[in-house]
Amino acid sequence: MEEKNTPLATVYQPQDVEQKWYAYWLEKGYFSCDINPDGEPFCIVMPPPNVTGQLHMGHALDATMQDVLTRFRRMQGRRTLWLPGTDHAGIATQAKVEEALAKEGLSRQEIGREAFLEKAWDWKHRYHGRIVKQLQMMGSSCDWDHERFTLDEGCSAAVRETFVELYEKGLIYRGSYITNWCSHCQTTISDIEVEHNQRAGHLWYLRYPYADGSGYVVVATTRPETLLGDAAVAVHPEDERYRDKVGKTVILPVMQREIPVIADEYCDMEFGTGAVKITPAHDPNDFEIGLRHHLPQITVIGKDGRMNENAGKYAGMTLLECREKLVEEFRSLGLLERVEDLEHAVGECYRCGTPIEPLISPQWFVKMAPLAAPAIEAVRSGETRFVPARFARTYTNWMENIRDWCISRQLWWGHRIPVWYCQDCGEQICTREDPVVCPKCGSKRLEQDPDVLDTWFSSALWPFSTLGWPEKTKLLEEFYPTSVLVTAYDIIFFWVARMIFSGMEQMGRAPFHDVFIHGLVRDDQGRKMSKSLGNGIDPLEIVNQYGADSLRFTLTMGNSPGNDMRFQWERLEGARNFMNKIWNASRFTLMNLSDDQPDAYPLQLTLADQWVLTRLARVCAEASANLEKYEVGEALRAIYDFAWDEFCDWYVEMAKHRLYQGSPAEKHTAQHVLCVTLRTILELLHPFAPFITEELWQQLPHQGETIMLARYPDGSGMTLYPEEEQRMQMVMEVIRSIRNLRAEMNVPMGKKAPVVLACDAAAQAVLQECEPYLLRLAQAAELSFVTGGAAPDKAAKAHVRGVDIYLPLAGLIDLDKEISRIEKEIASTENELKRLAGKLANASFLAKAPAEVVEKERAKETEYQAKLDSLRKHLQLFR
């Protein structure tokens, strides 16, 4: 064959093409939401990554899913906005900036609020660029002109408006309650930011003597150090053991404080001794009990995580030191009854792992009950739909049991709480504009609340703040509610739920139609990827090594909605191999293209052409349907199977004969079908593998500037040839059968051998038409047809779809081997027949099963019977 020049190397090198195309797309503005101005709007707001971090595999999965959906919709002609952005991540970012300061020997207090915020902004700018680069290297087709940041001007305006509105409605309030204090992060955190982990601990049984000298009550505690702040001992009102003790007082040892014995239903009679020490200032339950019984709140633990001045001689000690010393003192006083081992849940900060200390302090809260109700209804009514649906239940259960949300944080990096306090009259002022004078007393001595808001407060507004709210922008009008939110299940409470109630409250409509939930990317042993385990993988490393398309492919293929996936390097090789396969199929096609005009010759579609075009149409429909259902992995699998197995391994091989030896018209037809099919495969594949598909599409004959804006093939308007499809599949089965016989008989791969076929006239016509394929794909030296009893006797035989296949190999085949092979085949056929016969003898099957199913089973029976007869007859010859 003459060597034709192609610009393509034999092995695909993603590095050569990816950056080039991303730059091209950006330059042409294809990511802009204005690119299909007349299309129905489609919008995804990107879950904003923390601006301080760098992207991990979870982000890569999230971005890939969003990009697949976005590119799919854009190719459908939708007016598509994928809005990118980042999150200021209050605690995390502040911690990093403080860390950096510490290296210079400075603290934020030393440099002051303003200087600190400057540093934080510097930090933000530096890391932001990295995240954008990572997203771009993965091919994310977001509209960068609409990129947002949770702390930018617009988002800040949305936060201010929301806060003031909720404040005015009485849905935001300030109060002294017990909240979760992290002594490491030096701030309160909300309930869901506390992780409850099982930890090995002890249960100390301590004796509290009654004040009247009548013995003592024994209380059990896991945290002896808090007893210094005890305000009571509580028992269950129906607990017989303590019936006559309620109303007495006990002397709190060490502190020598007299505290009452009270009755409260909170107590569990089964646990410990049934008597509980009550520390209102350091335990949420005790706090509630304290309120019910008007107990004093005695704080003995400070914000620094040490015992404070109320702890007497233990003041200044860490909690653990105090615990040890205190237990020792009880022991020496004879007041330690016993110690048990106990595994119990300890609340720890989800950021830094420090044990959380419940502390009382004035904080800001969002009243949740009135906000939760419409948010629950939005999902119940189907206004917002979770995919998979089971997550709706997770959401609803949580929302129904929600408690008020503590939104103030003792940080500097974030949205400062828009409330001022008059230093003269104490008035609390919350307004849209910064106040200058106190509206009550006219004083100018106003001080703003020093705290900032929980980062999630601004994230909760993301679906509309990014579209321009509180301004009435065109963008907001067009794209709100957004189409779908794509995120992992671990963030449903933190973020999804809060966006839904915020959307209902501020916009009156839920922020998205669908919530597409995916799982987490775990390591190859199924462990969560984390910094402490050191098992995290940088997506960029993979992009550099295998290319972005392979990374995206690996994250998509075989991934089902809502389920976790394991990340394995070996799978990347599979992905890379597939890219290389597509590359080489294109290379082959380009090498065999001639410069004919499209209509130089009339098309003469062969059976193979009709078959592949039919299969292509079916795959287009399947892929589209699956993408519509968010079955992204299934869509890709269908494309992958067709592209590799049917197109590359079968059709390309079948086209070769015409390409190399065909008449000009035959050659032209093969080229045409090859080209159309390949181009359609590239279009189908584009949302999953944007780079390689653009590179190849541009080299093939095409219309338009970019594959990004080609119409996504959904099979509509494509001609189906169902009968030809069946015929071709029969031929393929015959070829497979011949290959199988040859392998079983140890006929060397390259050795040509004669093949004899016996079948009816119709099948013979089909097989004769396909003779070139049999010669090439089945290594047949020559093809001959027999009728009646003229079949060769010294031959290996198989039977497929009414066709007897003989491999006459006199002197070459091993008789015994062939006999045992045939016997095995007969046995399995008999088995199949028995099963079918049983089914077809079943009256209720015949009566109730759909006619087409019954018909199918009957046809199968006929087929198997024919096969059995044929093989039995063959076996006779050897005996």
Next chain:
RNA sequence: GGGGCUAUAGCUCAGUGGGAGAGCGCUUGACUCACAUUCAAGAGGCCACUGGUUCGAAACCAGUUAGCCCCACCA
């Protein structure tokens, strides 16, 4: 304490009531003019267990077992 997920080939996983699938690994053969990042052939499954629904269940329902996860104020 409540809720959820998972259980399919040696491994990782798809499977949407009607002939058990893929990739990797394994065995055998092949440097065939797009590709050895390839091709061909093969071995390998009581679809966790027990019931139920159904003409028909890997799939739907109930229970059991094992593993994982989430929520929850039991000292």
